[in-house]
Amino acid sequence: MKLFKKKRAPKAEPELVSMQRGCCESFSLPAAVQPFEKELYDRLRCAVPIIDAAIMKIIRLTGGFHVVCSDEEYQQELDRFLEDVPVGLTGRSVGCFADNFLDSLLTYGSAVGEIVTDSKQQRIAGLWNGDISRIRIASGADAFSRSYTLRENSGSSRKIAHPERILYAELTGGHSLLRGLPSLSGILMRIYECIGQNFDRVGNVRYAVTYKPTGEAGDAMYSRDRAQQIAREWADGMESAKYGQVKDFVAVGDVDIKVIGAENKLIDTNVPVRQILEQLIAKLSIPPFLLGLSWSSTERMSSQQADILTSELEYYRRLLTPVIRDVGDSFLASIGAQATCSVEWDNINLQDETALAEARLKNAQAREIEMRLEKNES
Known part of the structure; x- marks a missing residue:
């Protein structure tokens, strides 16, 4: 043992x-x-x-x-x-x-x-x-x-x-x-925010009304009152336009009316926006x-x-x-x-059904041709 x-x-x-x-x-x-x-x-x-x-x-x-x-x-x-x-x-x-x-x-x-x-x-x-x-x-x-x-x-x-x-x-x-998308989305949101601000400044038309008094003594004495009167009449005409009423503006003297920002152009954002969207879509695979x-x-x-x-x-x-x-x-x-x-x-879509049906049809046609050739050879 x-x-x-x-x-x-x-x-x-x-x-x-x-x-x-x-x-x-x-x-x-x-x-x-x-x-x-x-x-x-x-x-x-x-x-x-x-x-x-x-x-x-x-x-x-x-x-x-x-x-x-x-x-x-x-x-x-x-x-x-x-x-x-x-x-x-x-x-x-x-x-x-x-x-x-x-x-x-x-x-x-x-x-x-x-x-x-x-x-x-x-x-x-x-x-x-x-x-x-x-x-x-x-x-x-x-x-x-x-x-x-x-x-x-x-x-x-x-x-x-x-x-x-x-x-x-x-x-x-x-x-x-x-x-990885938050940083790109932040840039995209800043671009859209800037577009909105630019439209507020340029797209929403605003006017600059300038009254130039002459060198006469009477005109210089009442220039302040005339400027205030022009401002009231202009504001009343703009306010009436909101409700569909058209009022003509009549002024005496040298009055100059210009659109603020009319000579400026909005920045073209198509290129940067598209580049960012391409990155987003590439990540999402859509x-x-x-x-x-x-x-x-x-x-x-x-x-x-x-x-x-x-x-x-x-x-x-x-x-x-x-x-x-x-x-x-x-x-x-x-x-x-x-x-x-x-x-x-x-199946994901009808194109898959179509492709499968075409494949079956071509296979059937190929099989029919092969059987016909075999029959002729025999």
Whole structure:
């Protein structure tokens, strides 16, 4: 009998996995979006309408989807749930939740939602779009699980008890689509402010009425009274013009009337404004013609821009698909079903349908020609 047994060597673990676990044990992220950053992006969308219009265009162009259950027995019940599930206080349907989720994703770089259960915690009561600036993310029990900390209005924090109910996604790097735009938008706003000031000064016509008294003694004695009388009559004529009344101005002596700023010209701002808008649109990846900008472009260029936009929308769909699938799987699990679901997206536009139809037609024609050649050879 051996007194000392040979110790078994521990099973070797890949260095990369062990290194990742070691790094992730205390890994945590700050709040995905700081409160001041969230307010900045909200103000930016309000101040620059073209940014808000571009984000809303992206949300609408992302298109609709259909959730397919792996077990057809639960498909009808799943469809009914996804169409009627409450979203927050005013919304309804999983499509409404996805739109709000994508809006937060584009504006702040990340989005968070919650699956809310009923008091018995058996069925899903609704979905909720959360405030991303109040969430802090940290590593959970292993390298690939997450825990969430919620910041209360009082400033304290508490750990979310059920992280499995949290729906979270972020863009690449977690950066907002609007990152880098505040500085350019500030320049654009200053240009528009200067345009408004210039129109107040030059566009709103004002007059300079100059009375030049002669060298006579009587004229010099009553020059002050005559100037005041001219001013009253001129002001009365201008005031009457507001109400559609036309009054002639009659004066005796040397009276000169000029338009203030008539010899000045407004600064041409087309070039700087267009340069800034080009930078904004390049960041937002929206073709200019979709935003009402009639910049010179050929038909081929517009088609290429549409293809680029399609690839952008496919990227956003890839981010939304796991979130929608988690909602469907959670519902199926709540009713005791063992099935899973998948997401099928609609084609982005009718041009895709046309291209697919043309491709099928050409393939059918090519197949018909091949069959005819084979028949003739035989």
